[in-house]
Amino acid sequence: xxxxxxxxxxxxxxxxxxxxxxxxxxxxxxxxxxxxxxxxxxxxxxxxxxxxxxxxxxxxxxxxxxxxxxxxxxxxxxxxxxxxxxxxxxxxxxxxxxxxxxxxxxxxxxxxxxxxxxxxxxxx
Amino acid sequence: xxxxxxxxxxxxxxxxxxxxxxxxxxxxxxxxxxxxxxxxxxxxxxxxxxxxxxxxxxxxxxxxxxxxxxxxxxxxxxxxxxxxxxxxxxxxxxxxxxxxxxxxxxxxxxxxxxxxxxxxxxxxxxxxxxxxxx
Numbered sequence: 062x063x064x065x066x067x068x069x070x071x072x073x074x075x076x077x078x079x080x081x082x083x084x085x086x087x088x089x090x091x092x093x094x095x096x097x098x099x100x101x102x103x104x105x106x107x108x109x110x111x112x113x114x115x116x117x118x119x120x121x122x123x124x125x126x127x128x129x130x131x132x133x134x135x136x137x138x139x140x141x142x143x144x145x146x147x148x149x150x151x152x153x154x155x156x157x158x159x160x161x162x163x164x165x166x167x168x169x170x171x172x173x174x175x176x177x178x179x180x181x182x183x184x185x
Numbered sequence: 186x187x188x189x190x191x192x193x194x195x196x197x198x199x200x201x202x203x204x205x206x207x208x209x210x211x212x213x214x215x216x217x218x219x220x221x222x223x224x225x226x227x228x229x230x231x232x233x234x235x236x237x238x239x240x241x242x243x244x245x246x247x248x249x250x251x252x253x254x255x256x257x258x259x260x261x262x263x264x265x266x267x268x269x270x271x272x273x274x275x276x277x278x279x280x281x282x283x284x285x286x287x288x289x290x291x292x293x294x295x296x297x298x299x300x301x302x303x304x305x306x307x308x309x310x311x312x313x314x315x316x317x318x319x
Contacts, residue, residue: 063298066211070204078201159311162308173292
């Protein structure tokens, strides 16, 4: 559905955003986060346990110890400096992205991001 | 040096603003946007379509109220489906709803394209802080 002309302009938009210092910092931070072995191991373990515990919860055999283990693991991931840094950088680019969205939305007379992010239809 | 740096940053920001305008303008041309505008205009001038929409929305609101505050009956969803079918018999309203869905799919597709390349979900981060209907 996205034609060549729109794709060309979208690519230009992407390149312009990628030239913004705050976006560069975010991408660097994301790169560090994604390539960190500790974070990757913790996240993998979290999802494995989470999936196993969901089954146990359904069967009624989930113990308090297991719940605590999962919570501690989540807290470890959340408080990891790379994760905190990534959240900070993401927060820093929010206002830039919101500004872009306001400009796009003014042109189309409706809120692009609000509509693109929702899972159901318009609010009638 | 600092002044020079500032100018580079200003130019980068100006460029971003320029391409944001261009992206907005480029959304106006594709079929889903054009079809939606036509369908919305037709809906706005059709008393019958607006009446059908109001009837359907009343059934939806009633169901939502009961779901939130109690009183849901087993035939609740059947009533909604019947109301939806009745509303969709109105061609103008049907076109309006269909074009809305297609426009949202188009926006979602464009957002996926942007987000994949930017390595972030553009719409989720750029949408206003309030909830859907806020």
